[in-house]
Amino acid sequence: MPKMSGSQLIQRIRASEKLRSIPIIIASASTPPEQYMDLPEIQGFLKKTFRRSDFLALLAPYLPHEECPCIEEAAPLIGGKPRTAEESWGVVDESVRKALVEKYEKRLKMLRVTLSMDGIAELGRDLTAEGQERRWEALAEYGKTLSTAAENLDIDAISQLFIRLGALLGYVDGA
Numbered sequence: 001m002p003k004m005s006g007s008q009l010i011q012r013i014r015a016s017e018k019l020r021s022i023p024i025i026i027a028s029a030s031t032p033p034e035q036y037m038d039l040p041e042i043q044g045f046l047k048k049t050f051r052r053s054d055f056l057a058l059l060a061p062y063l064p065h066e067e068c069p070c071i072e073e074a075a076p077l078i079g080g081k082p083r084t085a086e087e088s089w090g091v092v093d094e095s096v097r098k099a100l101v102e103k104y105e106k107r108l109k110m111l112r113v114t115l116s117m118d119g120i121a122e123l124g125r126d127l128t129a130e131g132q133e134r135r136w137e138a139l140a141e142y143g144k145t146l147s148t149a150a151e152n153l154d155i156d157a158i159s160q161l162f163i164r165l166g167a168l169l170g171y172v173d174g175a
Contacts (some may be wrong), residue, residue: 006031010041023062052154089138089168096134101169103130108169112162120158121150127165 004012006026013019015076024041029048042060103124111119131140142161149157 014041022133025058026143049155051156051158052152092168097168097170100130104165105169108165110164115158117150117153121147124148124150159162 010024013022013024023043024046025046026042027046027048027050033045033047043062046054048059085132088154104127107119107123111123124143124145127146128140128143131137142164145170146158146165148154149161
C-alpha cells in the first residue's frame with residue numbers, strides 16, 4: 001500500500017469506533033503468515049494465490065451465509081472430464097466450431113493466463129448470449145455457469161470449465 005503500512009492500517013481500523021469490530025483477514029503473496037498470525041488483531045491470513053474454498057472457510061464464521069446452490073447446479077457441467085466434446089456439448093457442426101474458435105480462442109487463452117474474474121464473467125455472459133442466439137442450450141448453460149464461477153471466485157470450477165471449453169474448441173487440455 002503506497003500511503004501506509006499494513007500495521008498502520010490495522011491500527012487505524014482498531015482505533016475507529018465504527019470499524020473496530022470488523023474482522024481483519026490479510027491476503028498477501030509476499031508476507032510470511034507468521035508475521036501476522038500472532039497478532040490478536042488479525043483473524044486470518046491467506047497466502048496468494050488462494051482457493052475459493054479457503055477464502056470462504058476463513059470468512060464463514062464472520063458473515064451470515066447460506067450454502068451456495070451454484071455449486072450443486074454446476075456439478076453436471078464441471079464434474080468429471082467428458083471423453084469427447086460430443087458427450088459434453090452434443091454434436092457440433094464444424095463450421096460452428098470454427099466460428100467459435102475464431103471468435104473466442106485468443107480471449108480464452110488470455111483469460112487462462114490472467115484469470116481476470118471480470119473478463120471471465122464477461123466471457124461467460126457472451127457465451128450465454130451466443131448459446132441463446134444459436135439456440136444451443138448447452139453453450140448458454142455453460143456461459144451462465146462460467147459467469148457464476150467467476151463471480152464466486154471459484155478458480156477450481158473455472159479451471160474445469162476452461163478444460164471443457166477447450167475440448168469444444170479442439171484443444172487436448174483446454175490450453
